[in-house]
Amino acid sequence: MxxxxxxxxxxxxxxxxxxxxxxxxxxxxxxxxxxxxxxxxxxxxxxxxxxxxxxxxxxxxxxxxxxxxxxxxxLHRFADHEGESARVVEAGRVYGTPPLDALYEHLMEGLERRDPVTGLCDVPAVLAYHRLLYGTPALLARVHGFQMNSEVALAKVLGGDPLVARLAAGQIVAVLRILADDNVARLAAGDPVEEVARDAAAAAEEAFRSLRQGLTY
Structure with missing residues (x-):
C-alpha cells in the first residue's frame, strides 16, 4: 500500500x-x-x-x-501486500541474500520512503485510513487473515522442516506487525514523524537482531 x-x-x-x-x-x-x-x-x-x-x-x-x-x-488496498514477505525472500535469493537480511533491507527501505504498510506515514488520508482500520474489529479480523496467509506463504519459501518454517514465519510476520502497529499508534498520538522514524529504525534493527539470534534463516 x-x-x-x-x-x-x-x-x-x-x-x-x-x-x-x-x-x-x-x-x-x-x-x-x-x-x-x-x-x-x-x-x-x-x-x-x-x-x-x-x-x-x-x-x-x-x-x-x-x-x-x-x-x-x-482491505482491497492491502491485497497487493499479502505474501509480500515471501516474495521479498524469493527475490533476495536471486542475489544470494539470506531471508532475514532481505526482509530487514525491505523494511528499512519501506521506512525510508514512509510506506503506509510500515505504519510510518503522516499523510492525513493515510492517518484517517489507519484510524478506520484499527478502530474497526471486523477489519482487524480480516487483517489477521491476511497475516495468516502471509505466514503460510513465507513458511513455504523458507523451506526445511514445515513446523520449524511455520514457527519462524510466524515470528517474522509478528515482528513486522508489531513494529507497524507501534508506528501507527505513535503517529495517532501526535508524535512527530521524524521522531517516530528514528525510533522505528532503531526498533527494526533490534527486532531483527533478536530474530537472527533465535532463527537459523
Missing part, C-alpha cells in the same frame, strides 16, 4: 494489458474509493452495502461481483 492508495481516485499502475481488465480494475478502485470515503465519514458499521452501491452508482449485485464481502472494500 503506497501513499496514493488512500487518495481518492487513485488508480493502480500495474494493470493487466486487456482493455476489459483495465476497466474492471478502474471500477474496482472506484468502488473501494467510494466505500472508504463513506466509512471514514460515518464509520464502517454505520454504512450499509446498499449505501455504498448507491454512492458508486452501481447495483448491489454488481458491487458483490467485485467485492464478495463488505470488509473487502477496505
Amino acid at each position: 503506497s501513499r496514493d492508495d488512500v487518495e481518492p481516485g487513485y488508480v493502480k499502475p500495474e494493470y493487466p494489458t486487456g482493455l476489459r481488465e483495465r476497466k474492471k480494475e478502474r471500477t474496482r478502485q472506484a468502488l473501494s474509493d467510494a466505500a472508504i470515503a463513506l466509512f471514514m465519514a460515518k464509520g464502517f458499521d454505520g454504512v450499509s452495502v446498499a449505501e455504498v452501491a448507491a454512492a458508486a452508482e452501481v447495483s448491489k449485485p454488481t458491487l458483490f461481483r467485485y467485492f464478495p464481502a463488505k470488509e473487502d472494500l477496505v
Whole structure:
C-alpha cells in the first residue's frame, strides 16, 4: 500500500494489458474509493452495502461481483501486500541474500520512503485510513487473515522442516506487525514523524537482531 492508495481516485499502475481488465480494475478502485470515503465519514458499521452501491452508482449485485464481502472494500488496498514477505525472500535469493537480511533491507527501505504498510506515514488520508482500520474489529479480523496467509506463504519459501518454517514465519510476520502497529499508534498520538522514524529504525534493527539470534534463516 503506497501513499496514493488512500487518495481518492487513485488508480493502480500495474494493470493487466486487456482493455476489459483495465476497466474492471478502474471500477474496482472506484468502488473501494467510494466505500472508504463513506466509512471514514460515518464509520464502517454505520454504512450499509446498499449505501455504498448507491454512492458508486452501481447495483448491489454488481458491487458483490467485485467485492464478495463488505470488509473487502477496505482491505482491497492491502491485497497487493499479502505474501509480500515471501516474495521479498524469493527475490533476495536471486542475489544470494539470506531471508532475514532481505526482509530487514525491505523494511528499512519501506521506512525510508514512509510506506503506509510500515505504519510510518503522516499523510492525513493515510492517518484517517489507519484510524478506520484499527478502530474497526471486523477489519482487524480480516487483517489477521491476511497475516495468516502471509505466514503460510513465507513458511513455504523458507523451506526445511514445515513446523520449524511455520514457527519462524510466524515470528517474522509478528515482528513486522508489531513494529507497524507501534508506528501507527505513535503517529495517532501526535508524535512527530521524524521522531517516530528514528525510533522505528532503531526498533527494526533490534527486532531483527533478536530474530537472527533465535532463527537459523
